[in-house]
Amino acid sequence: MKAQVFRGVNQLVYEEVPTPEVAADEVLVQVRVVGLCQSDIKKIRYPLYEPPRIFGHETAGTIAAVGSAVQGWQVGDRVVVLHHIPCMHCAYCLNDNFSMCEVYKTITTTAGFAPSGGGFADYVKVPGHIVHHGGLIRIPADISFEQASFVEPTNCCLKAVKKAQIVPGQTVLITGAGPIGLMFIMLVKYFGARAIATDLIPSRIQKALDLGAEAAFDARDPDLPVKIQSLTGGLGVDTSLLAVPSPKAFFQALDCTRKGGKILFFAEFPDEVEIPINPNLLYRREIDLMGSYSSSYRVQALAADIVFNRRIDVDALISDRYPLRELSRAVEQAVAPTPDTYKILLYPDHG
Missing domain, CATH: 3.40.50.720 (NAD(P)-binding Rossmann-like Domain)
Structure with a gap:
């Protein structure tokens, strides 16, 4: 499969990498669209992480493979992939500080190399912890992949609104x-x-x-x-x-x-x-x-409800669409935006 591999600061290489193999409790998702987030840009442009890695986390797609122990999901299901799910039993989780949980902070969705989100690839593997604890959200038939990719950023903003x-x-x-x-x-x-x-x-x-x-x-x-x-x-x-x-x-x-x-x-x-x-x-x-940092498990269902029932107009936020192979160009536009630059979405080329 193809992926945008982070090879160093401001070095993205669109290259062939092995398609992840799923264990019994895991799911493989074919990425249909992934949003470009400011946190992705920061990781690409500053020496924060050791390469190689595959970033991207505002991901929506279709289940392409299901492990033998997975129940409730099947090939062809349209899903939002959440890259953070807390443990629910540490001191932070018990105080609703889910984003401080070490399990939450340790990203495990991956398209290869050190797990780093994996959305900037043709396929992303979702580990059992996320599959079995609410980290896959089914997309209604009348909602596009583009709209569904806004569930995670909506959660982050919703958490701040609730906290305030x-x-x-x-x-x-x-x-x-x-x-x-x-x-x-x-x-x-x-x-x-x-x-x-x-x-x-x-x-x-x-x-x-x-x-x-x-x-x-x-x-x-x-x-x-x-x-x-x-x-x-x-x-x-x-x-x-x-x-x-x-x-x-x-x-x-x-x-x-x-x-x-x-x-x-x-x-x-x-x-x-x-x-x-x-x-x-x-x-x-x-x-x-x-x-207010990142998202909250507590408002996850509400964030999905707000997007899926069109309680806010996420389509109005989309300004640019790029094929995944042009991620570097998308990043440059986000760093030096035009007056009409808002949300940038990326699309893998599945042929």
């Missing part, structure tokens, strides 16, 4: 109107809250409005806090979701968040970034700072 306890009637500031920020806008609106978005690109500001933001502003607007105060009765927003890794965005959020409000870090910052802050700003205004 966003409820009807609240106002939420979303910094950044890329694919993640736009998904936040739709989820915030779905849960009955009002979304205000910021971005640097005019087309993304307009896109935010098109997808349901009550207001959207240029992030460089010096009057942004005043405008948000005007939209919120002089209070400020209840919650700010940082969908871009920008210290300026954080301080902007601090200026725009009401007393007693929350600021949630969703985008991952470079490790060398440090943000100096006077702790009395948090103390006197009772601002809660929190982070």
Whole structure:
């Protein structure tokens, strides 16, 4: 089979690799579409992992082989593949911190070499732990593979919305109107809250409005806090979701968040970034700072429901489609996006 093999920083080689063989409790999935995620880009462009590896994890496809001990699944079933399933019994899992679980963090879906997701290949092997504990989700007949590939990123955003306890009637500031920020806008609106978005690109500001933001502003607007105060009765927003890794965005959020409000870090910052802050700003205004990393097993079924019942418009997030052999070109576009670049999807060539 063909796969995009990570051979070093910024070195992707589209090459022939052995098709994985499945054990009795495993399943082999033919990849039909895989989303390009910012975490994939980070792994490709920085020396974080030893090569060779095959990345990719926002995967949807068709079951091509089933191990002899697998029950409930058969060849031809259309599925979403989740690359993270927690152990459910460690101290983190028992406190609903599933993304901190070591079993969760140890990726085991693979297309070869050290297991690393495996979606950037013709086929990906799903280990028994994931097969038997909810890591395969059946795709309804009326849902496309493209739409289904959004279940995992929807889970990640949904986890953050739930953690910030966003409820009807609240106002939420979303910094950044890329694919993640736009998904936040739709989820915030779905849960009955009002979304205000910021971005640097005019087309993304307009896109935010098109997808349901009550207001959207240029992030460089010096009057942004005043405008948000005007939209919120002089209070400020209840919650700010940082969908871009920008210290300026954080301080902007601090200026725009009401007393007693929350600021949630969703985008991952470079490790060398440090943000100096006077702790009395948090103390006197009772601002809660929190982070939300990856997905949550707890909201997995809800994420699938939201996508499969079209409660948000994931199709509106897709901007570009590439054959898998052009992954390098897709990465370059994601790193230097055009004004109309949002979510990029990739497709293996099965002939």
